[in-house]
Amino acid sequence: MKKAVFPGSFDPITNGHIDIITRALKLFDQIIVAIAYRKEKKPLFSFKERVELAKKSTSNLPNVIVKPFSGLLVDFVRKERACTIIRGLRTISDFDYEFQMAFMNRKLSPEIETVFFLASEEYAYLSASLVKEVAQMGGNLKDFLPQPVIVALQKKIKKEL
Numbered sequence: 001m002k003k004a005v006f007p008g009s010f011d012p013i014t015n016g017h018i019d020i021i022t023r024a025l026k027l028f029d030q031i032i033v034a035i036a037y038r039k040e041k042k043p044l045f046s047f048k049e050r051v052e053l054a055k056k057s058t059s060n061l062p063n064v065i066v067k068p069f070s071g072l073l074v075d076f077v078r079k080e081r082a083c084t085i086i087r088g089l090r091t092i093s094d095f096d097y098e099f100q101m102a103f104m105n106r107k108l109s110p111e112i113e114t115v116f117f118l119a120s121e122e123y124a125y126l127s128a129s130l131v132k133e134v135a136q137m138g139g140n141l142k143d144f145l146p147q148p149v150i151v152a153l154q155k156k157i158k159k160e161l
């Protein structure tokens with residue numbers, strides 16, 4: 001079985017992420033969406049919330065599993081018996097960072113390949129941080145986020161105001 005890991009902060013999961021997962025399902029038998037703990041980043045949603053939202057948002061997709069992880073990504077990939085890391089590319093600025101990370105991961109674990117998916121045109125401008133800003137200003141979120149995320153984000157923003 002060809003398994004791939006799609007790692008990220010997913011703070012929160014967006015339609016851009018869902019698009020990558022859906023497209024990756026055509027190439028792999030199973031996608032593990034790996035939610036990173038990331039102590040150094042200050043996420044809007046807690047680790048538990050990010051995992052729950054990703055689970056709810058992918059529940060209609062067959063062969064997608066959501067799992068939390070901390071520590072080295074390559075260790076997690078090996079533990080899951082996967083062979084591939086999936087990442088998305090939107091802009092040139094993504095490229096720089098993604099390249100560094102892919103090379104480092106290859107150095108740490110040469111048997112694991114990183115595969116990049118180019119963002120679909122309609123999501124190329126979409127980032128979790130931008131969507132959070134739009135939400136704070138009361139913008140319409142339906143083209144950007146899965147429904148469970150819209151509900152959770154609006155709740156969180158109301159609480160903060």
Ligand code: ADP
Nearest residue numbers: 007008009010011016017087088089119123126
């Ligand atoms: P990280 O903090 O690890 O970058 P993210 O949750 O921001 O985690 O993103 C996870 C992956 O999804 C990254 O490879 C990122 O480039 C990709 N990604 C994020 N948004 C989009 C999008 N709109 N279209 C395609 N790929 C995306």
